[in-house]
Amino acid sequence: MAAHRISDAVIRRLPGYYRYLRELEKIGITRISSQELGARMGLTASQIRQDINCFGTLGQQGYGYNVTELRSHIAGILGLGHKYKMVIAGAGNIGQAVAWYPGFSQRGFDPLAMFDVKPDLIGRVIRGVPVHNITELRPFLQEHPAEIGVVATPARVAQQVAQQMIEGGVRAIWNFAPLDLKVPPNVVANNVHLTDSLLVLTYRLHQMEQNEEAADANNPER
Amino acid sequence: MAAHRISDAVIRRLPGYYRYLRELEKIGITRISSQELGARMGLTASQIRQDINCFGTLGQQGYGYNVTELRSHIAGILGLGHKYKMVIAGAGNIGQAVAWYPGFSQRGFDPLAMFDVKPDLIGRVIRGVPVHNITELRPFLQEHPAEIGVVATPARVAQQVAQQMIEGGVRAIWNFAPLDLKVPPNVVANNVHLTDSLLVLTYRLHQMEQNEEAADANNPER
Numbered sequence: 181m182a183a184h185r186i187s188d189a190v191i192r193r194l195p196g197y198y199r200y201l202r203e204l205e206k207i208g209i210t211r212i213s214s215q216e217l218g219a220r221m222g223l224t225a226s227q228i229r230q231d232i233n234c235f236g237t238l239g240q241q242g243y244g245y246n247v248t249e250l251r252s253h254i255a256g257i258l259g260l261g262h263k264y265k266m267v268i269a270g271a272g273n274i275g276q277a278v279a280w281y282p283g284f285s286q287r288g289f290d291p292l293a294m295f296d297v298k299p300d301l302i303g304r305v306i307r308g309v310p311v312h313n314i315t316e317l318r319p320f321l322q323e324h325p326a327e328i329g330v331v332a333t334p335a336r337v338a339q340q341v342a343q344q345m346i347e348g349g350v351r352a353i354w355n356f357a358p359l360d361l362k363v364p365p366n367v368v369a370n371n372v373h374l375t376d377s378l379l380v381l382t383y384r385l386h387q388m389e390q391n392e393e394a395a396d397a398n399n400p401e402r
Numbered sequence: 403m404a405a406h407r408i409s410d411a412v413i414r415r416l417p418g419y420y421r422y423l424r425e426l427e428k429i430g431i432t433r434i435s436s437q438e439l440g441a442r443m444g445l446t447a448s449q450i451r452q453d454i455n456c457f458g459t460l461g462q463q464g465y466g467y468n469v470t471e472l473r474s475h476i477a478g479i480l481g482l483g484h485k486y487k488m489v490i491a492g493a494g495n496i497g498q499a500v501a502w503y504p505g506f507s508q509r510g511f512d513p514l515a516m517f518d519v520k521p522d523l524i525g526r527v528i529r530g531v532p533v534h535n536i537t538e539l540r541p542f543l544q545e546h547p548a549e550i551g552v553v554a555t556p557a558r559v560a561q562q563v564a565q566q567m568i569e570g571g572v573r574a575i576w577n578f579a580p581l582d583l584k585v586p587p588n589v590v591a592n593n594v595h596l597t598d599s600l601l602v603l604t605y606r607l608h609q610m611e612q613n614e615e616a617a618d619a620n621n622p623e624r
Contacts, residue, residue, distance in 0.1 A: 195598035258601050259608025273499035352607040368606040372599050376417035379480050384590040385574040386481025
């Protein structure tokens with residue numbers, strides 16, 4: 181398995197490859213060239229070949245890649261194909277969105293329970309997922325081990341909640357609270373900063389508007 | 403303004419800079435060296451200096467950067483400091499999470515309205531944001547221009563909804579539906595793939611577990 185040599189940039193592209201290959205499979209395409217795959221993913225054919233070389237020798241010069249073979253190989257690298265149990269701290273909009281995100285369950289992600297502090301949520305079962313008191317998180321994990329912990333709490337309690345998850349045996353933290361969680365070396369964390377994504381959008385909007393203004397100034401007859 | 407020469411990789415780091423510099427300001431730190439900033443951001447001092455050189459000449463050799471000056475300069479590049487009006491299609495969990503995400507309103511993002519198809523949502527005003535029928539999206543935009551459109555609908559209608567937003571004058575699409583929206587060149591789009599972020603997490607979890615198994619196999623006494 182050569183997967184441990186894959187660079188961070190390639191890792192971030194892997195889910196995109198997986199997504200596109202699944203789409204190709206759905207519409208019945210069985211082989212694809214690096215040129216075609218590159219055009220779909222906004223990469224050059226040479227980048228595609230480099231990326232795919234990182235994770236093994238698939239495809240033959242001039243014959244393209246077998247879509248199903250490549251998709252299933254990437255699924256293996258991504259650790260798909262086995263079940264992941266999740267606990268979700270914070271049963272607000274983000275916690276609920278994660279619990280029911282379309283496609284999570286079919287990819288093997290199983291939300292066991294949500295945890296919150298709000299009395300009107302605790303004790304309810306929302307679309308099959310029970311909401312427990314956040315004080316139950318630690319004891320719950322003892323009886324129901326989970327690999328993935330989703331932190332969708334306010335920022336001020338996020339680190340403490342992550343700590344309880346880690347003490348309860350969680351190995352991977354998916355964090356939506358607006359701060360970078362600190363985790364020990366035997367735990368992985370992915371901090372999703374929704375605001376960052378919005379700021380990249382406004383940056384591009386702002387640049388586009390400035391370029392348009394500059395174009396107008398240079399071309400007053402426009 | 404040198405901003406149009408900034409690379410995509412630097413652009414993606416800009417919100418992180420902005421975030422860390424705000425945190426530093428909050429705790430009263432007025433100057434920071436590239437070494438210290440790098441340590442906080444997981445970058446080398448030389449990468450920090452290169453990044454910051456991209457967006458102008460700030461800081462003097464040996465004196466570090468003025469935190470407030472750098473933060474406000476980056477805010478300017480990101481297009482912060484002026485108001486953005488947003489419309490949100492899809493008043494489900496993700497739409498609602500975006501409408502009330504902590505920190506959006508204080509950064510100048512103003513959600514005008516949400517749009518949905520569900521009769522039990524239409525006509526309600528949830529935490530100050532009205533929910534209208536999705537059929538009202540186009541006429542609403544004519545009376546209430548908005549720069550940013552948030553797509554938080556099911557995938558099958560996302561492209562059509564984005565099209566209506568663009569026809570209504572929206573210039574930036576923030577898309578949460580699990581597909582890449584196509585937009586014309588005078589519109590910017592940022593596709594948030596929540597599943598991709600989860601798959602990067604499971605990839606890292608899977609790698610860590612494999613490395614542990616390999617270590618155990620090489621060291622049976624452990």
